[in-house]
Amino acid sequence: MNNTYFDTEKKEAFRQALIAWYLENKRTLPWRENSDPYRIWVSEIMLQQTRVDTVIPYFERFMTRFETMRDFAYADENAILKIWEGLGYYSRVRNLQTAMRQVIEEHDGIVPNTKKAILGLKGVGPYTAGAILSIAYQKAEPAIDGNVMRVISRVCEIDSDIMKPSTRKIFETVLYDLIDPIDPASFNQGLMEIGALVCTPKKPMCLLCPLQSFCLAHQNGRELDYPVKIKKVKTKKIQLLSIIVQDKKRILVEQRQENGLLANLWQFPTVEVGANDNREMIKLAFLKKYGFEVELKDALPHVKHIFSHLVWEVDVMTAKITDFIPQEKVKFVSLEEMSELAFPVPYQKMWQSFIEEKGNLDNE
Structure with a gap:
């Protein structure tokens, strides 16, 4: 210069x-x-x-x-x-x-x-x-x-x-x-x-x-x-499984932690999984994190979301649960309440896929 x-x-x-x-x-x-x-x-x-x-x-x-x-x-x-x-x-x-x-x-x-x-x-x-x-x-x-x-x-x-x-x-x-x-x-x-x-x-x-x-x-x-840009940002890939659980006209949601990535936003129950995890291992992960038994049902479209520093690869399934005890940050909400909660983009995509698959939930 x-x-x-x-x-x-x-x-x-x-x-x-x-x-x-x-x-x-x-x-x-x-x-x-x-x-x-x-x-x-x-x-x-x-x-x-x-x-x-x-x-x-x-x-x-x-x-x-x-x-x-x-x-x-x-x-x-x-x-x-x-x-x-x-x-x-x-x-x-x-x-x-x-x-x-x-x-x-x-x-x-x-x-x-x-x-x-x-x-x-x-x-x-x-x-x-x-x-x-x-x-x-x-x-x-x-x-x-x-x-x-x-x-x-x-x-x-x-x-x-x-x-x-x-x-x-x-x-x-x-x-x-x-x-x-x-x-x-x-x-x-x-x-x-x-x-x-x-x-x-x-x-x-x-x-x-x-x-x-x-x-x-x-x-x-x-x-x-130009511009000269040498440094490459390394990204980490995380494999997740999210479940959408419907009880009549209510949907199970979870509020994320107060700090960190996507703090305080809402999501569907989600666990991190390994590439070779089978259904029993996944069920155990949900039990340990949320305290309920999960029965996995139908698969919904896979969601990939790229952040600046990591990549989420999310498999999505519908599910049923048993032994559920409502918590402050994990609870069933009405469809009206769903519309008032803020969800990150990947969970908006999951919800849209679920709606398209299920049709009008008001008819349930």
């Missing part, structure tokens, strides 16, 4: 090209209707590791349900998990609620407009802080996400591994120097938009890019060499 690549004249030309393109080509998105820091904050948390098209309906439902920060900050956890159901990474919404309580109780209900204060909020890292400060408050703070790193790594031919925390300092140095001091909101959103729509990972559309004339990787025919 050439640290002197952007002289004063080129910096200004880069800013003008980027902002002009953004203002002409930006997508119409619900969180861009105004610069309300509450709306911007919610959208940025939702957009972490989630596609824009997926987020739009969630954002709109969220804002209808929690119109103000106070509405959300003091909402029941079950309500916020239900509205977040399917977005995944549920710690995001829990941290968001905690942080907004901090804003109400420690900052008089006003989202802080300084980097130090906003970074003191639960779950707010440098990217989210930069996005809120620049978009809501027009502060010249960079917002460095994956799209931005891809664009800048190509423009400047940054050869450092983006998976290393130390590399972020390189991007910060470049972007603090580059960011437009007059309109940092459009500058940051422009970089994000180019990364999402033009400077894509595998098929960058360089001929349509307003930054083409500034891009070293394009000039050298090395677009696909």
Whole structure:
């Protein structure tokens, strides 16, 4: 990377090209209707590791349900998990609620407009802080996400591994120097938009890019060499068996633990199994975990779910149970109650398969 690549004249030309393109080509998105820091904050948390098209309906439902920060900050956890159901990474919404309580109780209900204060909020890292400060408050703070790193790594031919925390300092140095001091909101959103729509990972559309004339990787025919990403994330595979138990119009469900993966969400009774476990071994696993005898019935479609660090391979079966003693976190619920509980995506898929197999449960 050439640290002197952007002289004063080129910096200004880069800013003008980027902002002009953004203002002409930006997508119409619900969180861009105004610069309300509450709306911007919610959208940025939702957009972490989630596609824009997926987020739009969630954002709109969220804002209808929690119109103000106070509405959300003091909402029941079950309500916020239900509205977040399917977005995944549920710690995001829990941290968001905690942080907004901090804003109400420690900052008089006003989202802080300084980097130090906003970074003191639960779950707010440098990217989210930069996005809120620049978009809501027009502060010249960079917002460095994956799209931005891809664009800048190509423009400047940054050869450092983006998976290393130390590399972020390189991007910060470049972007603090580059960011437009007059309109940092459009500058940051422009970089994000180019990364999402033009400077894509595998098929960058360089001929349509307003930054083409500034891009070293394009000039050298090395677009696909950037960003440099060496570290590979190892994933662990877990084999599970879940059962769906129906008693008249009631379904057996279990609430997950308060901490860890998918905390406090609901699921169907599930045990971890070995590749060679037979039915007797599986029955014993359910007995040890839940205290009831299980009689396995029909198989439902297999469910595979990929998390960032592990893969679930889930076999699903209908079942009957005996000797069941209701517990606080394992109980039968009505179909109406089912609709109020928040289930992770793999269990939503299981439930949909069960409904399709069984037809209308109201007729049972």
